[in-house]
Amino acid sequence: MSDRINAAKVIAKRKIFETIINPGFYIVQTIGLLLGYFLITRFVQSIDSSGFNFQLNPVYDLIGRSLEGALGATFIDKLFSEGPFLFALYVSFIPAFLYLSVSSVFKFGLEKKIGALELITYGPADGTSYFMGSFARDVLITVLYILVLVVFFGIAAALNNLVLGPMFLYSLVLIFFISLAIYAYGILASVLTDNAASSIALFLGALIFFLIIMFGSFTIVSGYVRNLSNVIAWIIKWLSPFFYWDLGLRAVESGNSLFFLLSLFLLLLLSGIILLISHLTLNARGVRS
Amino acid sequence: MIQTKNLSKLYGNFKAVDRVDLNIPAGEIYGFLGPNGAGKTSTIMMILGIIKPSDGEIFLFNEKYTPNRLDLRKRIGVVPEKHPTGMWTWMTGFEYMAMFAEFFGLKNSKERIKHLLSQVDLLEVGNKKIAEFSRGMLQKLSIVRALLHDPDILFLDEPISGLDPIGIKQIRDLILAENREGRTIFISSHLLSEMEKICHRVAIIFRGRLMAEDKMSALLAKLAKDREIHIDLESIPSQLSDQIKTFPFVLDSMEQDNTLIIKVSKEGDYRKPISEYLIKKNLIPLRIEEKSLSLEEAFVTITRDNVQMFTGFPLSEGGKQ
Numbered sequence: 031m032s033d034r035i036n037a038a039k040v041i042a043k044r045k046i047f048e049t050i051i052n053p054g055f056y057i058v059q060t061i062g063l064l065l066g067y068f069l070i071t072r073f074v075q076s077i078d079s080s081g082f083n084f085q086l087n088p089v090y091d092l093i094g095r096s097l098e099g100a101l102g103a104t105f106i107d108k109l110f111s112e113g114p115f116l117f118a119l120y121v122s123f124i125p126a127f128l129y130l131s132v133s134s135v136f137k138f139g140l141e142k143k144i145g146a147l148e149l150i151t152y153g154p155a156d157g158t159s160y161f162m163g164s165f166a167r168d169v170l171i172t173v174l175y176i177l178v179l180v181v182f183f184g185i186a187a188a189l190n191n192l193v194l195g196p197m198f199l200y201s202l203v204l205i206f207f208i209s210l211a212i213y214a215y216g217i218l219a220s221v222l223t224d225n226a227a228s229s230i231a232l233f234l235g236a237l238i239f240f241l242i243i244m245f246g247s248f249t250i251v252s253g254y255v256r257n258l259s260n261v262i263a264w265i266i267k268w269l270s271p272f273f274y275w276d277l278g279l280r281a282v283e284s285g286n287s288l289f290f291l292l293s294l295f296l297l298l299l300l301s302g303i304i305l306l307i308s309h310l311t312l313n314a315r316g317v318r319s
Numbered sequence: 320m321i322q323t324k325n326l327s328k329l330y331g332n333f334k335a336v337d338r339v340d341l342n343i344p345a346g347e348i349y350g351f352l353g354p355n356g357a358g359k360t361s362t363i364m365m366i367l368g369i370i371k372p373s374d375g376e377i378f379l380f381n382e383k384y385t386p387n388r389l390d391l392r393k394r395i396g397v398v399p400e401k402h403p404t405g406m407w408t409w410m411t412g413f414e415y416m417a418m419f420a421e422f423f424g425l426k427n428s429k430e431r432i433k434h435l436l437s438q439v440d441l442l443e444v445g446n447k448k449i450a451e452f453s454r455g456m457l458q459k460l461s462i463v464r465a466l467l468h469d470p471d472i473l474f475l476d477e478p479i480s481g482l483d484p485i486g487i488k489q490i491r492d493l494i495l496a497e498n499r500e501g502r503t504i505f506i507s508s509h510l511l512s513e514m515e516k517i518c519h520r521v522a523i524i525f526r527g528r529l530m531a532e533d534k535m536s537a538l539l540a541k542l543a544k545d546r547e548i549h550i551d552l553e554s555i556p557s558q559l560s561d562q563i564k565t566f567p568f569v570l571d572s573m574e575q576d577n578t579l580i581i582k583v584s585k586e587g588d589y590r591k592p593i594s595e596y597l598i599k600k601n602l603i604p605l606r607i608e609e610k611s612l613s614l615e616e617a618f619v620t621i622t623r624d625n626v627q628m629f630t631g632f633p634l635s636e637g638g639k640q
Binding site: 033036037040051141145148149150151152153155314 | 367368
C-alpha cells in the first residue's frame, strides 16, 4: 500500500507541475474570472428602487429569459436570491473545471494509448496509483482555484458594495464535492475506453446525459424528454452528481444543515464507489489499451 | 528466478500463448526469440503483470506472482520496445530519471543517475529536455532508467532497435557488465546476430508454442544437420575434391575459388585428419575454419520446419506460406 501511495504522490506532483506550467490553465481561469466580474458589474446596473430587475440590463435580460425558459422561474429566484454571486460563481468555475476534468480524461486516455501508463506500472505502481495521482491533482488544483474564487469574489463584492451571502459559501463547498464526483466519472470513462478521444466522448456524454436528466425533472424541453427523463431520473438520479447539487441547494434554502451535510456525504460516497469501480475495472482490463 | 508453468493466453478463440514453460535461473542472459505475432510480447506482458494469463502460473524469485505483488515488481527493471513518444517532454533527462527514482523511493539517487547516464554517453545531455532527444538517446535513457533501482531481473524488449553501431556496442557492453554483476537478463529481440553474441540460453517461440529452448551452443549443434570445413589453399589441384570425398566422414566436397568446402557429419573434429592429408600432398592450408550453423539459420530451420509440420505446406522463399 505504501508503494502505491508513494507512486500516487509522485504522479500527482508531476501532474500538478504540468498543470501549473501550462498557459491554458491560466487562460481559462482568466476567462472565468472576467465573466464573473462582468456579471457582477452588470447586476449592479440591474437594480432599481424595487430591487433586482433583470430587464434593466440587456445582458441580464437575455440571461434571465433564457434561464427562466429552461429552468423555470423558481430556479431563477433561487439563483439570484443573494445577488449575482451564485450565478457568477458557476460561470467563473465552469471553464476552469471543464479544463481540469477534460484535460485529466484526455491525459489518461493518451498515456494509456501511447504506453506511458504501462511504463509507470513497471515497478511499484499500478493503474490505481496512476488514477489516484491524477485524482489528487484534480482535487488539489480545484481547492486552489476555489481559494482564488473566494478572494476574487470577496474583492468584487467589496468593490461593488455587495455582500457574499451564506448560499454563496455553501455553494463553494457544494461545487467542490460535486467536482470530486465528476472527476471520478472522468477516471471511470478513461478506464472503460481505449484512447483519449473515446474517453472524452464518454465523459462528456455522461455529463450531458446527467444534465438532461436533471433538466428534464424541471419544466423544460419537450414533453417527450420530460416524461422519459422522469422515469429514467427516478432510476438513475442517485448516480448523477447534479442530483446532489440540487439536493444541497434545497437544503441550504430550507436552512437544513444536516440535509446539506448528508448531500456532501452522499457525493463523497458516490465518488468513492466510482473510484472503486474504476479500480476493479482497471484490474480486470489492465493498463494496456 | 523466472518460472512459468503451462502459461497460456487466449484472445477469443485465438491461442496467442500455448502452455509455455520457462525456467530461467539467476544470473543468466536469456534470449526470447520469435517472429512477429509468435506470442513473445503476450508472454512478456503476462510475466510483467500487464495482461492476465488465461491459464498457468508465474513464479518470480521462487514466489507465486500476481499483478498485485508490487513488492516483486519492484525487483524488476523493464525496457519497453519504444519510449512513449510525446510524454514528459518538458522534463530534462535528469528530471526524468529523478521521477523514476522517486517512484522507487530511492534516496540520494543523484550519483547513481550520473553514473548510469555516463555509461551510455548521456551525462552531457542530462540537462537537455527529453523533447530534444533522438530515438537512440531515448532508447539509452530507457535502459538506464530500468537499471536505476538496481533490479534483480532486467527485461529488455528489442533493446537495440533504432541504435547506431556505437549505440549497439554501448548497450551490449552495458548488458554484459550488468550480467557480470549478477543480474538476470531477459531479452526479446529479432536481431539474432546480436542475441548470438550475448545470450547464454535462448528460447524460440512460434505460434504461441515454445519450439526450442537450450544453451546457444547446444541448440545450434542439435539443429545442425551437417557442418562445413572451409580450407583456403594457394591453389587447388584437380581431383583433390574427389579424393577428399573418399574419407568416410566426408559427405560432400566442392571448390570455390581457392577454398575447399568439405561437408562433414555432425559428430567429431575432422580438421586434423584433413590437414594431415593435405600436408602429405604438399598442400599448405592457409586457413582452416569450421562453419557452424548461425542462430539465424537455426531460427529459420525451427520456424520453417514447424510451419510445414503444422500446415503441411513449406514456407516459400519470401517467408510466406
